[in-house]
Amino acid sequence: MYQSRFSVFDQNDSFDKSRLSEILGAFSYALDLTEGQTAGHSIRACWIGTQIAMALGMKGEALRDVYYAVLLKDLGCSSNAARVSELFVGDDRKLKRDFKLLGPRPEDLGEYIATAVGADAEADVREQALGNIAENGGAILTEMMATRCERGADIARQLRFSEDVAQAILHLDEHWDGSGLPLGVAGTDIHLGGRIALLAQVADVFYSARGKDAALAEIRNRSGSWLDPQLCALFEKLSDASGFWEELALDDLPEQLWALEPAAQYITVDENYLDDISLAFGRVIDAKSPFTAGHSERVGVIADKIAEKLGMDDRRRRALRRAATLHDVGKLGVSSAILEKPGKLDAEEWQAMQGHAQHTTNILGQIGVMSDMAMIAGSHHERLDGKGYPLGLDERSIGLESRIITVADIYDALTADRPYRSAMSSEKAMEILQGEVGSAVDQRCFAALQAVLEQGLPE
Structure with missing residues (x-):
């Protein structure tokens, strides 16, 4: 029985029984709001990530760590909201939502900046913002991503999760080819939980916005650049299975996700x-x-x-x-x-x-x-x-x-x-x-x- 960081009790205990997954899953809707994502994004991403982890043969503590790393991947997302709004001169929630739908090429980012920055601002404000990004954008983006990832990892520790969960969240925005932020680590130096979380995020963002075909196309498009190619191949195999996309769209997906929580005993949330x-x-x-x-x-x-x-x-x-x-x-x-x-x-x-x-x-x-x-x-x-x-x-x-x-x-x-x-x-x-x-x-x-x-x- 897994008991390294949480107390587990049987169903005869007198304390009000609540799954930790249900409590944190409800809070994940607040994280979805901050990122401008459709309600349930974190839950759907967690379901996708858990399917991948189980297909890899992960069990027990390792599986639980991936489960919570993906569910809570955006714990640090609020920390860069004000900076995003200030840098790009606009609604941070819309900016973040659209940013996640960019393609992986550098020119995709350039096109986004040209159209999104100060879209509703006065011409002089827009020009000043574009100039600031041209001069300082790289350093500012790295700093914002570092703040987001480090704060998310710290809050995961405060929530009593393992260092593996914290490291997975810290590595969420690192890319397989080393082009990610803030650390620029590559390949298997990226925590496996972080690699799974990024793939699950990309899959759900495109699935929710444009459908399953777009999600599959984007995973293939980013395989070997942003994403671990072996995980991409595994995801494609899983998504071909009967019922994968249908289950992802079910109204009771949250309840099914709680049932997937590894070592499914209730955790004492005292x-x-x-x-x-x-x-x-x-x-x-x-x-x-x-x-x-x-x-x-x-x-x-x-x-x-x-x-x-x-x-x-x-x-x-x-x-x-x-x-x-x-x-x-x-x-x-x-x-x-x-x-x-x-x-x-x-x-x-x-x-x-x-x-x-x-x-x-x-x-x-x-x-x-x-x-x-x-x-x-x-x-x-x-x-x-x-x-x-x-x-x-x-x-x-x-x-x-x-x-x-x-x-x-x-x-x-x-x-x-x-x-x-x-x-x-x-x-x-x-x-x-x-x-x-x-x-x-x-x-x-x-x-x-x-x-x-x-x-x-x-x-």
Whole structure:
């Protein structure tokens, strides 16, 4: 029985049983949002990668490592979102989606840059961006890919995965012929899990956008350049088998993927592990913007301290802290061009920004052990006077936990730098919050925050 990094328990255990694959699979939809991919991309890629790994004869720990490396290959994807938007002057989610559909030739990249950079920007802004890419593009792209891959590997370690999973994610964008980034390693020096993950990614990106024939053609096209030719031959053989593409399109593919999880006993996702998962995805959320470093964890801490002042019991506080840490997971689905905009948002941009709260509810609602916190976390922009979003709830239907997160979120946002203003002092932030008491801010929660600040927030 595989027990090297996770506890496995039998079905008579009293703890709420949830597969780790189901929990992380639900979070993978947030990664798909960040990359501009169709919902379920990570799950489909994981299914493809697992089929390849099993065909290679991989079992047990080695198979499990490939399974999770492919499912979580995009853990670091949010870390370059703002840079992509800034460098290419546009919607990072669309830019990333279109970038993955490029052919493997250098001239394909050149054509993409010529058409995609600043497509909706003023002529002078577009020219400046093109000039910057011409002069510094190679170094910037290498740096962005290094940040993405290294952060993804680090978060995989935080999620208690092996160094093999971390190394596979680190090598995701390396190419068989050595032309990849950021390390430029080649051939079998690329981690096998990374080679499988890249092939699975290419296959699903083209399958989802253009169909199975396009996916097969692209795998053949990249065999020996981007992709391991032996893996490509194996993929082609697998994809010729009856039912391969039909199964990939099934509505219940996620459930079938959970059943494929190696050593299929339930993994104990206990309270401590749920804390680690929440903090890890808090890092994914905050990497989306250079202005939000540490925001999710700080909101979790502040919310917890407010709840303590209000006499909330330890179990309820722990769940609240996770909800507060994950309150902005839906922002992974918002373009960095909107999140980083220094001026006022127009009506369409504001609508997109407001959508993040519903994304949060939807993502957390898919996770059995976290479903109770979905509405709590997704309601942090609701107001007591009914003028909030996304549902326009009022004081009759906004729970205490959501009221706590609202106060903690506003306070931390006001006391941190934002694209449109510098950080405020604690005193100024509390003055603004005081003015919102009774309309957006709960009086008891505000008073509890005052008491917390008098004692001092933990470092």
